[in-house]
Amino acid sequence: MPRPRHPSSTRRWAQRACDVPDLAWFAWVLLGIASIVVGLSKTAVPGAGTIAVAIFAAVLPARRSTGTILLLLIVADLFAVTMYRRSANWRALVRLAPAVVAGVLLGVWFLAFAQDEWVKRVIGIILLGVIAVTLLRRRLQGLVTDAEPHRLAAATYGTLGGFTTMVANAAGPVMSMYFLAARFPVKEFLGTVAWFFALVNVSKVPFSLGLGLITVPGLLIDAVLVPLVVAGALAGRWLAGRLPQHLFERLVIGFTIVGAVYLLVA
Template sequence: MIQDPLFYAAAIPAVLIVGISKSGMGGGSLGILSIPILSLVASPAVGAAIMLPLLIAMDIMGLITFRGKGDMRNLRILIPAALIGISVGALTFRFTSDAMLRGLIGVLSIAFVVQRAVGLGSAAVPTQPSIAKGSVWGALSGFTSFIANAGGPPFVIYLAPQQLDKLMFVGTSVIFFSVINAVKVVPFIALGLFDARNLTTSLALLPLAPVGYWLGLKMLMKVNQARFYQITVAALFVAGCKLLWDAAGA
């Protein structure tokens, strides 16, 4: 287990932020901030390996809390596409530029927010599930989740315009990322990203997972539908800016 107190000074807020994000606040995009925080005290690969078991624990909480809330029309499109994206990510992990990928997702995220803000096209009109769009964004979400832990923004870009009920949105997110995180375990093991030190560190941080999740759930239940989507889009903008910052500094 990692013993450095500085590591836990960064890891504790990172886990709490992930918990708040995983419970639905910000549409899941705020969780993207956890790996950069951990990267202050550990390599991105170590941070990802430590966080994955915690993410799976939070996924289990979400599946219990939001059971029956997922939108199956979207999930039937998104999940197969994401599995393809994860497979491509596992095969190209050693050769893909993390900085370029983060920069691309950052630009797309900010462009989406700007489009919504200025009302271009039919931004205010709810869209419908789309096999073409869902396949593209689902695959990109799976790919970026594996390579750069940035699967949230592509998912939000696809699903937010549909303006689903907030609990349906979160339930769909919970099922989608539960599948992604479970599937990532096998390639993480194959790539040697798990070891005894990382797993015992995850175990030490595990009690924080329900705390962060509970905090986020309390926030989610207090906001109305309109405010939920305002927060989701704002969180996507923050995530996009952070991704661009990371890409520029790489």
């Protein structure tokens, strides 16, 4: 017969499994703000989520922060999909699928070997490059039309999006640049982004578990922060219906630049 675990040892293990991690009050404030931003980013301003990713990475150990925020993103995805389920452009999503899968697998391989500093620098450089190319395309008028982006753009952005979402949950800015180039109206933009990340984030859970990114302490933090994610998502739904198209696009680009610069200098 297996030896029974000592009662005191069992109690200590149960207590460690059930206790919320001991963080300073200002750390909880920052995580709370980031959680509201997660909700807002899913229902109103895609790209803002990179700021939330940066806050989580600053407060928690880098690897644990990735798994912790992933589950909050999935909660926000559920609200976004519910709100914009009829607005998605499925043709655009199908075109992106093969490249995204390739990017996610590349990200899994990269995470298995790369140090945190490499991850942040590589993603920051990618994001700034994506912003530069997108702004150049929009300035050159002839290359940016109301037509959907070329297959090459889908392959490039899809691979980068899959890679960045796997290694740092930072694909929001990459995919925002792609969908901005497609000139989607606000609700179609938000609906397509909502379904994209709902499907991708759920598919990342097994990989994150295998890499040890999702932990019991992270789950306990999530349990505390979920109500703030919900509040942010509902506030974003109210805000999205009142944002003019030009302001919406400027906010997306602005948040993308802020997130990319942070990843480079942090």
